[in-house]
Amino acid sequence: MTENNNNDKSNNKRVNESEETSPPLKLGVVFWGAAIIILVVAIIAMIIPSQVQMASETVYSFISDKFSWFFLLVVFGFGVFLLFLAISPYGRIKLGEDDSEPEFSFWSWIGMLFSSGLGVGLVFYGVAEPMEHFVKSPFLGGPVENAEAARIAMGYTYFHWGISQWSIFGVAGLTIGYFQYRKKRDGLVSTSLEPLLGFNYSTKARKGLDILAIIATVTGMATSVGLGILQMDGGLNIAYGIPNGPMTQVILTILMTVLFIISTTTGLKKGMKFLSTTNMVLAMFLTVFVMFFGPFTFIMESIVVGMGDYITNFVGYSLRLQPYSGQHWVQDWTVFYWAWVIAWSPFIGSFVARVSRGRTIREYVMGILIVPPILSFLWVGALGGSAIYSDLFNNTNIGEIVLDDQTRALFALLNTMPFELITSAIAILLIFLFLVTSADSATFIVSGMSIGNTENPPIKLKVLWGVILGVLTIALILAGGLTSLQAASLLAGLPFAIVLIMMIFSVSRSLRREPNRALVRRRHSHNAKEEHKQF
Incomplete structure (x- = not known):
């Protein structure tokens, strides 16, 4: 024991010495x-918030109206591509050397995927989305609030938090992980396009792609942090009567920024593993609590029916638009989700690649497309289902509260159950830790993108990006809240969707050159059959 402690101390000493002697x-x-681009946008948003809000609304309307078809086709294609890789011989290829092993256990890996993925968004929309669809149905209009609207609401919410969303993360993570850990490249978005654009393509183009990836990541992250801050603000108000508004939101953002900067200095493996495990435990506790004190049978039946509706309507929902009616429901929900996730995908992709090292492509795809969506379904089914049940059969007004203010949705549900003060505190802590976890991961990845070292970026740089992220989040909150956050995601997501398409072609070209034993056996078997036919 003493020897281990001495080893730890000597290791820490060496780390500290390396930090002190590291070059400037x-x-x-x-x-x-x-x-500079991010800070200029943030400063403008703080100086003229009303004008920025108007501009955000214009940008949001333009992109969602003109490019909704593009987002739907692209995301549907991502899912098809990943499933093809998983069932093909390419699925046996590892994200690393052939003899490499995963660094994290399966459940630690899943916890990291879930926590750094869309934990914040799921907590925000887990009650708000099904309740809003319940009141204003995607197909029936509104106000509705009947059994048919409830079923549609759950099925559509599952669709938004299912395979499609995670396929975006999957494409980015697969491409970056493949080139970084199998081809021994640097893990940058620009590097992953070398097989497509050539190994000596323009340095300016490389830097431009990496700048775009960083801007998209920080913008998507600011959207998620902003949603979480708004939800905590609403929760503190509805549960404890703390005045809500810009002042509380700014204080929460500053506090969160300080804590995730502290977290990111502890190192990825130590800090992220602890926070991810804590997030999973708290989320599981709230889910079990709601199931125990809520309508358990109704919840389980709604989950089963919702999953059935999700599977049945998957293709239809994936390609659904409303050109004949002129309505904008799909743009307001599905298109926003896809753009938001695409904007966040450079960070999630890099982080997912980092924690998935040593896993096969098949294991990676099946893990990322099955387990996180199922966990999302359980969360939405338990909390969203309980809220719908409460309004349907207990004559509560959660739906009206959600229409007035989405940030209060989760806490309006908890107020209908026992121990609401305790569970509200746990929910606020869960949101806060999800924010810290996500921001921790994002600053780690963005710092690496900034200097071309995604394995071990300097602590000083992580702190610097943490401050920039906090400043942008505050600016977007002050300049219109949710509308500005959504517009920022759409603006960043559109160009990076094109980059993701290029990444698919790039990794496909490299995989075709892969000397994989499975492919050799397949070709040998095919040739043998052809020879047998000839003779």
């Missing part, structure tokens, strides 16, 4: 280009 941090064009 050199920041290049990628960092300054991305940081």
Whole structure:
């Protein structure tokens, strides 16, 4: 025991000495280009918030109206591509060397995927989305609030938090992980396009792609942090009577920024593993609590029916638009979700690649497309289902509260159950930890993108990006709240969707050159059959 402690102390000493003797941090064009653009936007939003809000609404309407078809086709294609890889011989290829092993256990891996993925968004929309669809149905209009609307609401919410969303993360993570850990490249988005654009393609183009990836990541992250801050603000008000508004939101953002900067300095493996495990435990506790004190049979039946509706309507929902009616429901919900996730995908992709090292493509795809969506279904089924039951059969007004303010949805549900003060505190803590976990991961990845070292970026740079993220979040909250956050995601998601398409072609070209034993056996078997036919 003493020997181990001495080893730990000596290791820590060496780490500290290396930090002290490390050369001064050199920041290049990628960092300054991305940081200046982000900070300029943040400063403008703080100086003229009303004008920025109007501009955000214009941008949001334009992109969602003109490019909704593009987002739907792209995301549907991502899912098809990943499933093809999983069932093909390419699925046996590892994200790493052939003899490499996963660094994290299966459940630690899943916890990290879930926590750094869309934990914040799921907590925000887990009650708000099904309740809003219940009151204003995607097909029936509104106000409705009947059994048919309830069923549609659950099925559509499952669709938004299912395979499609995770396929976006999957494409980014697969491409980055494949080139970084199997091909021994640097893990940058620009590097992953080398098989497509050539290994010596323009340096300016490389830097431009990496700047775009950083801007998209920080913008998507700011959207998620902003949603979480708004929800905590609403929760503190409805549960404890704390005045809500910009002042509380700014204080929460500053507090969160300080804590995730502290977290990110502890290192990815130590800090992220602890926070991810804590997130999973708290989320599981709330789910079990709601199931125990809520309508358990109704919840389980709604989950089963909702999953059936999700499977039945998957293709239809994936490609659904409303050109004949002129309505914008799909743009307001599905298109926003896909753009938001695409904007966040450079970070999630890099992080997922980092924690998935050593897993086969098949294991990676099946893990990311099955387990996180199922966990999302359980959360939505338990909390969203309980809220619908409460309004349907107990004559509560959760739906009206959600229409007035989505940030209060989760806490309006908890107020209908026992121990509401305790469960509200746990919910606020869960949101806060999800924010810290996500921001922790994002600053780690963005710092690596900034200097081309995604394995071990300097702590000083992570702190710097943490501050920039906090400033942008505050600016977007002050400049219109949810509308500005949504517009920022759409604006960042559109160009990066094109980059993701290019990444698919790039990794496909490289996989075809892969000397994989499974492919060799397949070709040998095919040739043998052809020879047998000839003779």
